[in-house]
Amino acid sequence: MATEEYFDIPILDLGEALQNPGVAGQKVVGALESVGFMGIVNIPDFDVEKLRQCCQWFFSQPWEVKSSLMKKEFNSNNQNVYRGYFPVLENSASRKEGFEIAADVQSDDPEVIRGNWFYEKSIWPPENGDFKFKKTMIDSYSRLHQIAMDILKLASIGLGFKYNAFEDLFKNKPCSTFRLLHYPPWDGNPPANALIEDNKVVTTPVHTDSCFLTLLATFQYHGLEVLTPEGKWLPVRPNTKGLVMNVGDLFSKMVGGRFVATQHRVLDIGIDRFSVPFFLEPRFDADISVNILKGPSHELSRDVVQYGPWVLKRMEDKGFFEFKNLPKF
Ligand SMILES: O=C(O)CCC(=O)C(=O)O
Ligand SMILES: [Fe+2]
Numbered sequence: 001m002a003t004e005e006y007f008d009i010p011i012l013d014l015g016e017a018l019q020n021p022g023v024a025g026q027k028v029v030g031a032l033e034s035v036g037f038m039g040i041v042n043i044p045d046f047d048v049e050k051l052r053q054c055c056q057w058f059f060s061q062p063w064e065v066k067s068s069l070m071k072k073e074f075n076s077n078n079q080n081v082y083r084g085y086f087p088v089l090e091n092s093a094s095r096k097e098g099f100e101i102a103a104d105v106q107s108d109d110p111e112v113i114r115g116n117w118f119y120e121k122s123i124w125p126p127e128n129g130d131f132k133f134k135k136t137m138i139d140s141y142s143r144l145h146q147i148a149m150d151i152l153k154l155a156s157i158g159l160g161f162k163y164n165a166f167e168d169l170f171k172n173k174p175c176s177t178f179r180l181l182h183y184p185p186w187d188g189n190p191p192a193n194a195l196i197e198d199n200k201v202v203t204t205p206v207h208t209d210s211c212f213l214t215l216l217a218t219f220q221y222h223g224l225e226v227l228t229p230e231g232k233w234l235p236v237r238p239n240t241k242g243l244v245m246n247v248g249d250l251f252s253k254m255v256g257g258r259f260v261a262t263q264h265r266v267l268d269i270g271i272d273r274f275s276v277p278f279f280l281e282p283r284f285d286a287d288i289s290v291n292i293l294k295g296p297s298h299e300l301s302r303d304v305v306q307y308g309p310w311v312l313k314r315m316e317d318k319g320f321f322e323f324k325n326l327p328k329f
Contacts, residue, residue: 007226007234009244011039014147017154018044025158032155032247036262037226040151040215041242046143048241050136051180051217055274057131058099059182065125069099073325081326082117088184093194094320095203095268099180101137103145105173111284115329118175118284118308141178144215144278145170151213151245165292169212169282175307176211176281183223183266183273190268203273204266210314211248211279218244221273227263236264248279249314250307256291284308 010031017024031038069085072078088097101122105112111119124134149167156165170176183203186194190201203223218224218238225233236244252261266273282288289305312326 005234006237007035007037007228009035009037009039009226009236011041012151012154013042014040014150014242015042015044018150021154021157021163025154025156027158028151028154029158032251032259034229034260035226036247036252036260037236037264038245039237039239039242040147040245041239043147043242046147046243048217048219048243051140051276052219052274053131054133054136054140055180055182055276057133058125058180059097059274061125066097069123069125080120080123082120083122091191093191093202093205095186095190095194096181096183098182101141101178102176103141103174109173111173115327116284116308117326117329119173137178141176141278144178145174145176145280147243148176148213148215148278148280151215159293161292169286169288169307170280171283173283174281175284175311177279179277179279181275181277183268183275185270185272186268194268196265201268202265203268206263206265207318208261208263209246209248209277209279210250210311210318211281212251212254213248213280214246215278215280216244216246217276219274221269221275223267223269223273224275225265225267233265235267250282250288250311254288254290254292256293258293281311282307 010027012024012027028038066085066087067075070078071084071086072081074087083100083102085099086097088095104121105119109119127133149170152166153163156163186201194201196202220238220240222235222238224236226236228234246264247259247261249261252259284307286307287304288307288310289303
């Protein structure tokens with residue numbers, strides 16, 4: 001059997017990197033500039049198995065439970081429009097079901113009161129004590145947020161800035177989304193829009209992530225492919241114990257394109273596939289018009305661009321099915 005060619009993304013030992021941030025910072029910047037993808041291993045206080053257990057537990061819940069958590073777009077009896085469950089849609093090239101949570105803000109927060117669904121509360125399935133789903137998810141969200149902050153700290157140091165150059169964007173009410181994914185294999189004939197070259201079939205078509213950066217648990221699963229700087233599609237080796245990180249559109253934009261939001265896609269691997277992305281996002285009203293590499297601008301006439309409206313427009317332009325028909329607020 002021919003050995004498969006992989007795209008060898010840089011690998012960061014996070015435990016070691018935090019001991020030696022000067023050297024590691026250079027490495028992180030090198031990875032973000034050249035490839036936009038990086039593997040992260042030896043992550044302190046992090047157990048990828050817990051995320052796998054969350055997937056296994058959640059996706060084996062009965063249909064009534066999933067249905068009760070469905071976004072309103074898919075179940076008009078429900079009130080949640082942004083957080084919660086989305087089902088597999090037949091005939092979409094994007095073949096996956098998912099469950100999404102975020103960090104709740106106070107009910108009396110002005111953004112909540114004005115109906116800003118970016119701050120909709122997470123909703124939860126009932127539990128019978130067999131697995132602490134909600135607690136594991138909330139703890140994992142916090143830990144993933146911290147890991148993302150560590151990566152940004154290393155990137156700041158590598159760029160020659162103070163360690164906290166990016167931190168402000170994510171203080172107070174970040175809009176990050178933590179998502180469990182299950183990709184069932186195509187049964188029968190996949191639709192034409194899921195077929196690509198070399199008889200391959202996608203379960204997520206080519207895209208870049210809109211967020212700042214993504215941390216992704218791939219477990220042992222193959223299927224993630226990246227467009228290399230040479231213009232070739234190559235698989236990324238699954239990172240069984242750690243995470244895969246990639247630059248999102250927003251990070252790339254805020255460093256004037258110096259870091260690359262690399263295109264990627266997910267292939268059908270013929271068996272059920274699970275993955276867990278954490279999309280790091282700023283707070284809704286964070287000013288994202290600044291080029292961080294040039295430092296804050298003091299021009300009074302400078303237009304502020306808020307993260308929320310910007311990403312909403314991108315989601316509409318990209319036509320992600322999970323974000324169709326969201327109400328205005
Ligand atoms: O499932 C994967 O490996 C990647 C998922 C992905 O690209 C995404 O959710 O944006
Ligand atoms: Fe992605």
